[in-house]
Amino acid sequence: MKLKHTHQLIIDNVSRFIDLTELEKQRYISLLTEVRVKKKDFLMQAGEITKYEYFITKGCLKVYTLDEDGVPHISMFAVEDYWTGDMASFMTKEPSRYFIKATEDTELLGISRANYNLLFQEIPKFERFYRILYQKSLISYIRRSNQGISLTAEERYIEFKSKYPNIINRITQKDLAAYIGITPEFMSKIITKVNRM
Amino acid sequence: MKLKHTHQLIIDNVSRFIDLTELEKQRYISLLTEVRVKKKDFLMQAGEITKYEYFITKGCLKVYTLDEDGVPHISMFAVEDYWTGDMASFMTKEPSRYFIKATEDTELLGISRANYNLLFQEIPKFERFYRILYQKSLISYIRRSNQGISLTAEERYIEFKSKYPNIINRITQKDLAAYIGITPEFMSKIITKVNRM
DNA sequence: GAAAAAAAATGAACTAGTTTAAGACTTTTA
């Protein structure tokens, strides 16, 4: 049976790690909720208790916190085929410290906490899917937190540019600075310098 | 049936997330290998392909990389009741970029790649265990990589001190500097300053 | 328990990245 485009995308993503029967696919899809967020609108804000984890089918979002001085620190940009949300709040039911804001009109599929738990009961294979998904995310976070400490800002910029060429031209320089962990002014200097080389 | 002390520790750890029958416990234990590492010896070195993931029953290790200039960057200190290894190399079979060195005489339980995979086949509940374990690790890594960027070295030191009071007096100031991401000289200055306050 | 090796402290000169401020360029909105 032919699936809707957005559903096909999420099934393809899941199928990278586990095999689902047609029935399981249908059941899985029935547990998802479609969400749309317009550019500049929030998918969620700090203080809220996260009710959903999301898969992005179209668009781009930035996930960030504000420090005591109100300075934003972006922890990730999420585009098509990425998973996003605040797992800490989703798991613990504590208020989130994150904002998630669309930088383009964005479409997502969300799974609620109740359905996430139901999923594991009904289709235990999903424990495996999430085990592998989290394992892979962990590997890339460990790598990133290591680089955050051992590389200079210029090196982190060059790294980001070569690793995410598809993301870099969809975001502002200011947001990139908030991700790299420097001021927009210094980001501007670095880009001028690197382009001159 | 009464278990050996070290086996009891790992079973207690696993039992925080899943319930095992006596038979499953016995089977799990049979898949583990006991390992001892003397202070200053390596559990593994960069260039090797990781064959095991480890659970620590006694002692302390540091997990680190060397950058191009040969400067060490410690990504974690692992003590009793922690899991350690290089998951990236364990998963991908690519050579590791990490060294793991004992800072005290250390005892561990290792699981080989073959047994790790066997475990999921024989006792699928372990998918759930690792799903939750990785999910929790991910939450704390995300938090750490965020702090690495938004806090000053002094704030990171104060944070570490209050979060890991049990670890801080088991490691050298030099190793702490390599973890915080600063030079030993600057670490020394910070400690003098913070103690004066 | 003395000698050697490693870790910690201190200080002066340096560099990567910040702050503040002002002007030029781009995008959004009415």
Next chain:
DNA sequence: TAAAAGTCTTAAACTAGTTCATTTTTTTTC
């Protein structure tokens, strides 16, 4: 399509953290 708002650039003065060199203290080793 003009005005407003936001983004980017440039530059000068500043600060957090580094580098290098030396001395003191602690730990390891035989």
